[in-house]
Amino acid sequence: MPPAASDREPTTPPPAFLREIAWNADGLVAAVAQDAGTGEVLMMAWMDEAALLKTRETGLAHYYSRSRRRQWLKGESSGHVQRVESIHVDCDADVLLLKVRQAGGACHEGYRSCFFRRVAEDGRLEAEGSPVFDAGAVYGAGGPAPAAG
Amino acid sequence: MPPAASDREPTTPPPAFLREIAWNADGLVAAVAQDAGTGEVLMMAWMDEAALLKTRETGLAHYYSRSRRRQWLKGESSGHVQRVESIHVDCDADVLLLKVRQAGGACHEGYRSCFFRRVAEDGRLEAEGSPVFDAGAVYGAGGPAPAAG
Numbered sequence: 655m656p657p658a659a660s661d662r663e664p665t666t667p668p669p670a671f672l673r674e675i676a677w678n679a680d681g682l683v684a685a686v687a688q689d690a691g692t693g694e695v696l697m698m699a700w701m702d703e704a705a706l707l708k709t710r711e712t713g714l715a716h717y718y719s720r721s722r723r724r725q726w727l728k729g730e731s732s733g734h735v736q737r738v739e740s741i742h743v744d745c746d747a748d749v750l751l752l753k754v755r756q757a758g759g760a761c762h763e764g765y766r767s768c769f770f771r772r773v774a775e776d777g778r779l780e781a782e783g784s785p786v787f788d789a790g791a792v793y794g795a796g797g798p799a800p801a802a803g
Numbered sequence: 804m805p806p807a808a809s810d811r812e813p814t815t816p817p818p819a820f821l822r823e824i825a826w827n828a829d830g831l832v833a834a835v836a837q838d839a840g841t842g843e844v845l846m847m848a849w850m851d852e853a854a855l856l857k858t859r860e861t862g863l864a865h866y867y868s869r870s871r872r873r874q875w876l877k878g879e880s881s882g883h884v885q886r887v888e889s890i891h892v893d894c895d896a897d898v899l900l901l902k903v904r905q906a907g908g909a910c911h912e913g914y915r916s917c918f919f920r921r922v923a924e925d926g927r928l929e930a931e932g933s934p935v936f937d938a939g940a941v942y943g944a945g946g947p948a949p950a951a952g
Binding site for chain 1: 817818819820821823833835837841842843844846847859889890891892893894895898900910911912914917918919920921922925926927928
């Protein structure tokens with residue numbers, strides 16, 4: 655027998671903006687995370703609908719790992735979570751911009767930002783700045799899973 | 804008869820960082836453009852190898868339009884070019900960050916940034932700020948082609 659109406663979980667209607675998102679063929683949308691304080695661009699990752707809803711619900715950035723095919727909480731293994739201050743949507747609605755407060759560093763290589771390498775004049779990549787945490791200590795000797803946060 | 808060696812165009816070897824880029828299945832890499840002065844995130848678009856090389860060669864951002872299947876100069880119809888100050892590569896080498904000097908506005912809807920809409924508390928999208936140019940006047944009555952710049 656189905657539960658009586660009064661026993662059912664109250665259902666929250668999905669937020670209106672969700673209908674406007676132009677999900678790609680894999681049901682994902684690109685999400686750029688930017689430090690809400692300094693403006694530094696920290697990383698880009700992907701979100702499915704569930705990750706986006708979870709992000710709004712918890713205030714912590716959740717993404718979708720294409721390699722592991724599952725949702726992940728940014729910082730789930732490192733503790734380096736991203737508290738989301740605001741979510742912005744671009745004109746084509748296929749890219750999100752998250753303004754976040756980043757704990758520790760966003761990059762699994764120990765840097766504050768994943769964009770720590772710059773193309774130098776001679777065409778080679780050079781690292782800028784220094785890591786903000788010891789990636790080996792945080793993620794263990796096996797090394798971090800890519801995008802494990 | 805093939806031209807003598809001395810008549811050939813001098814060939815420039817491709818920059819070393821190009822080999823490190825993790826192009827996606829379509830031969831593209833995501834590129835986030837950020838205002839080099841204010842730190843504002845302006846847009847995200849895609850680049851193929853030719854667009855990336857042209858960007859380095861000219862100092863003006865070139866992208867690859869997936870809908871029109873061709874390279875385009877950002878600002879080719881609007882004049883709103885992006886002078887590239889530096890190119891950064893993320894840890895997985897599948898996203899680029901371009902720090903640029905943006906002429907006019909990045910968005911074909913007339914805004915400085917394509918991320919001019921914010922998800923409000925109630926889940927609806929609301930525009931923030933005001934357009935910096937008249938998109939109708941710049942792109943004509945037919946409206947802009949998406950990502951026509």
